[in-house]
Amino acid sequence: MVKSDPKEQNKLIYYGKIILKDWQLYVLVIPMIIWYILWIYKPMAGLLIAFKNYKPNLGILGSDFIGFTNFKFLMTGPYAQQFWQAFRNTFLISLYGLIFGFPVPIILALLFSEITHNFYRRVMQTFAFLPHFLSEVTITGLVLTLLYKGEVTTGVIAHFLTSIGLVPEGTSIIQTAEYFRPLYIITGIWKESGYNSIVYFAAIMGISPVLYEALKVDGGNKFQEIRYVTFPGMAPTLVIMIILRIGRMLSVGYERIILLYNANTYKTGDVLSSFVYRIGLENGNQAIGGAADMFNAIIGFTLVVGANYISRQISETSLW
Amino acid sequence: MKRLTKSEIIFKILAYILIGLFSIMALYPVVYAFSASISGKIPYEAGKVVLLPKELNFQVYKLIYEDKGFWISYVNSLFYTTYGTAWSMLISITGAYALSKKRLLFRRQLNFFVVFTMWFNAGMVPMYLNYVNMGVANKWGIIVAFGVQAYNIILLRNYFEGVPHEIEEAATIDGATEFQMIRSIYIPMSKAAIATVTLFYATSRWNGYFWARMLLTDPMELNMQVYMRILVENYQKMFDDMPIDLPYAADSYIFAILVCSIIPVLIVYPYIQQYFAKGVNLGGVKG
Numbered sequence: 001m002v003k004s005d006p007k008e009q010n011k012l013i014y015y016g017k018i019i020l021k022d023w024q025l026y027v028l029v030i031p032m033i034i035w036y037i038l039w040i041y042k043p044m045a046g047l048l049i050a051f052k053n054y055k056p057n058l059g060i061l062g063s064d065f066i067g068f069t070n071f072k073f074l075m076t077g078p079y080a081q082q083f084w085q086a087f088r089n090t091f092l093i094s095l096y097g098l099i100f101g102f103p104v105p106i107i108l109a110l111l112f113s114e115i116t117h118n119f120y121r122r123v124m125q126t127f128a129f130l131p132h133f134l135s136e137v138t139i140t141g142l143v144l145t146l147l148y149k150g151e152v153t154t155g156v157i158a159h160f161l162t163s164i165g166l167v168p169e170g171t172s173i174i175q176t177a178e179y180f181r182p183l184y185i186i187t188g189i190w191k192e193s194g195y196n197s198i199v200y201f202a203a204i205m206g207i208s209p210v211l212y213e214a215l216k217v218d219g220g221n222k223f224q225e226i227r228y229v230t231f232p233g234m235a236p237t238l239v240i241m242i243i244l245r246i247g248r249m250l251s252v253g254y255e256r257i258i259l260l261y262n263a264n265t266y267k268t269g270d271v272l273s274s275f276v277y278r279i280g281l282e283n284g285n286q287a288i289g290g291a292a293d294m295f296n297a298i299i300g301f302t303l304v305v306g307a308n309y310i311s312r313q314i315s316e317t318s319l320w
Numbered sequence: 321m322k323r324l325t326k327s328e329i330i331f332k333i334l335a336y337i338l339i340g341l342f343s344i345m346a347l348y349p350v351v352y353a354f355s356a357s358i359s360g361k362i363p364y365e366a367g368k369v370v371l372l373p374k375e376l377n378f379q380v381y382k383l384i385y386e387d388k389g390f391w392i393s394y395v396n397s398l399f400y401t402t403y404g405t406a407w408s409m410l411i412s413i414t415g416a417y418a419l420s421k422k423r424l425l426f427r428r429q430l431n432f433f434v435v436f437t438m439w440f441n442a443g444m445v446p447m448y449l450n451y452v453n454m455g456v457a458n459k460w461g462i463i464v465a466f467g468v469q470a471y472n473i474i475l476l477r478n479y480f481e482g483v484p485h486e487i488e489e490a491a492t493i494d495g496a497t498e499f500q501m502i503r504s505i506y507i508p509m510s511k512a513a514i515a516t517v518t519l520f521y522a523t524s525r526w527n528g529y530f531w532a533r534m535l536l537t538d539p540m541e542l543n544m545q546v547y548m549r550i551l552v553e554n555y556q557k558m559f560d561d562m563p564i565d566l567p568y569a570a571d572s573y574i575f576a577i578l579v580c581s582i583i584p585v586l587i588v589y590p591y592i593q594q595y596f597a598k599g600v601n602l603g604g605v606k607g
Contacts, residue, residue, distance in 0.1 A: 018425060024498035025418050029430065032415030032468070038454070039465045040437050046446030060449065108342065114335035126593060127343035130350065133589065135527030137545045138581045141552045142349045145574050153365050153571055156352060194346055222327035255530045259549070273444065280445040281534070293443025304439045 047297070049290035056286075070291040079279060079288065085267065086275035093271060094249040097185050102245060104193040106238070109200030110226065128194030140259035143187055147173045175262065180269040184260060188253070199241065200234055207233035239311050246307040249300065272296045350582060357381070357575035364569040379568050380576040390580075392540060393547035400462050400543055401525040408467040408521040413514070416476035417502050438470045451535060459541045462532055467525055472517045479513035480506055519592050526584065548577050 019026050050070055052063040074083055108128070115121040131139065146155040149172035154162075161167040173179045211229045220228070231238075254273035261269040270278075272292060280289015324332070352371065356364060360375030368374055384390055418424055419431060441447075451457050456465050483506060491501055507514060529545040536542055542550075555574055 015425060022423065025421060025424060028414040028498060028502075029418035029424070031411050032418075032473070033430075033433070035411050035468055036433065036437065039450070039468075040441070043442035043446040043450040044440070046450055047442055049446060049449070059453075060446075108339070111335040111339050114332050115339060116332075117336075120336070121339075124339050124343040126589075127347045128339075129593070130585075130589065131346055133523055133527075133585050133592065134350075134582060135529060135545050137527075137529050137549045137552075138578050141548065141574065141578045142353060144552065145571055145578075146349060146352070148571070153569065154367065155571075156356075156367065156370060159367055190346065194342070216325070221325060222331045258530070276444050281448055286445050286449065289445040290443070293445050297440055297443055301440045 047290060047294050049287055050294040052287060054287035054290070070287050071295070074288055074291050074295075082266075082270065082275060082279075083292065086270045086272050089268060090271040090273075091249075093181055093184060093269075096181060097188060098245060098249075100185055101189050101193065102242070104189050105196035106200050106234075108193060108197035109204055110230065112197060112201050113204040125194070128197070130194075131191040132195035134191070136253070136255045136259055139187065139191055140256060143183070143260065144174060147183075149173065149175075174260070175264045177265050177267045177269070180261065180265040184256065184269065187256065187260070199237060203234035203237040204230060235315065239315050243304065243307045243311055246303050249303055353575040353578050353582075356569075357572050357579050359569070359572065361567065361569045361572075364572060377568055377572075380573045383573065384576055384580060389539075389542075389547060390577075393542045393544045394580075396459075396541060397526060397544035400459065401522055404463045404467050404525045405518060405522045407463060408469075408472075408525075409514075409518055411468050412473050412476055412517065412521075413502065413507070416473045417480055417498075417506060419473070419477045420480035434470045434473055448534060457535045458538070459536060461535050462528075462543070466528070466531065467521055469520075469524075472520055476510070476513055476517055479510045483509050515591075519588070522588075523585070523592070544581060548581055551577055 046060055049060045049063075051065055051067060052060060053066045053069075054060065054063045074080070112121060112125065115124070146157040148155040149158050149170075158167070158173055161173070162169055162171075167173060167179075173183065207229060211233070212225055215225055215229055254271065254277065257269060257271055257274045258277060261274065273296065276289045276292045276296070279285050280292065348371075352369075355371060355373040356369050357380055358376055358378055359369045359373045360377045363369055363374035415434070419427065419434070421427070424430070442450075451461050451465060454461075454465070487505055487509075488501065491505060496504070527545065528543070529549065532543045533546050533549070536546060552574055555570060
């Protein structure tokens, strides 16, 4: 028996009284707590598998503790080459995604905000947002068929790219490693940048028109307007979006990767999460997959905390 | 009408053109898929179909119409989406309501408990083992164990916080319970937010693929996305092995399936449009 000191006990009674008096409110919050524990937090505890010699019949808790052996195996064993390749790809794909993908919705929002003809803008936004609502299976199905290169048929976009000389004759884009990253990133831009422009558009709309007027009185031109009014005005949004983006850096949309890649494009397209899927779930090396999962989760978390810390230092914008 | 400077006019013209181009590009694959699905075999394979259909042929749609597996998966998807969304909304609304109350004990800790999941997740293997372990590697798992998202809870919480205090106080004096309060004050007063979050949940349920593929092993339980993917995979394999002589281009069949998956989205799209533009601006993501 743990002896609790009277002060602690008083506190418990105090809390108990509050909760009893207001029990309905606490009943309402319980389903959410249970849901999160069962489906989100319990698997986090399951990450222990990374330190275990996992045997399905013994379960995660019952299996033997073997320290960092799984991590060592992952980084130096037979999967090492694939693992580091996936690690590298994850980083490169996110980085390129950031460089090429991040500015597009901002530019779109700037352009949308210029369009004063409401009907035209609404129609164009309707078109531009649509791909966001389609599923990854639909999107990748379209991509794979439009870029298909076969004996009898060639997808219309594959045909177009070959005819303008961007892709050499007789090359299949979806089967060639060099094309995977651009393919993935362009698909992402096509699907999400229209929708992602909403948040920047809202930020631009929130900028007081007085600021623009003032700059105009001083004789500023359009580019100075963007430089000195629009960008500072949307800075907090930009910072938040960058932190979010960096935080998700390692969780590259694995669904799309798994749906798009194939054995020929592992070299450039395999990322940590698709690696975990192949090794941990398809091949059944759960403990090794778990170790890679843990590795992934910790780096991801560090990135968010780090990005948030830096942003708080320089711009006083932060997520929490 | 305010006067525009020269640079402003140039920029405006550029904006109209570029936005037009981008939007057309965004829409093109969808339009093309539809055209290709109803085009004849000969013009399609000759690469003559670029935007509009050639030699109309609706045969592939007849084939899909007669495909039992397709309808089973379609109905399953509807079922999972409806019940799953209701389940997600139930947990999110009650949770967000409690979190919006300043008097809730450990409110800060509970907020963190929810927001933390946006930054750290266990990963595939432990998640999968958990589903198996809990006996939900089936349709119940798809409905119950998914679809509560921290982002949506925070969005609702922020909206609920904006409901005026006076109304709540008046209701308390009248002896309303918390449940009545949610039902007759909070939900009607946050219609836009509720609709937005419902649509977010519904689209992510309807579009969900990865976990459905992992957990749904019974062919009678497959959802639309998984069924569609299996068709795409088999088609490619079949087509690589032996280009058999069909009365329609094999691609047309795939495009037709893709079009069928897009149609439900197009049907609800006008409603989504109406709400989400307001919705996404409701809450920042701040915990």
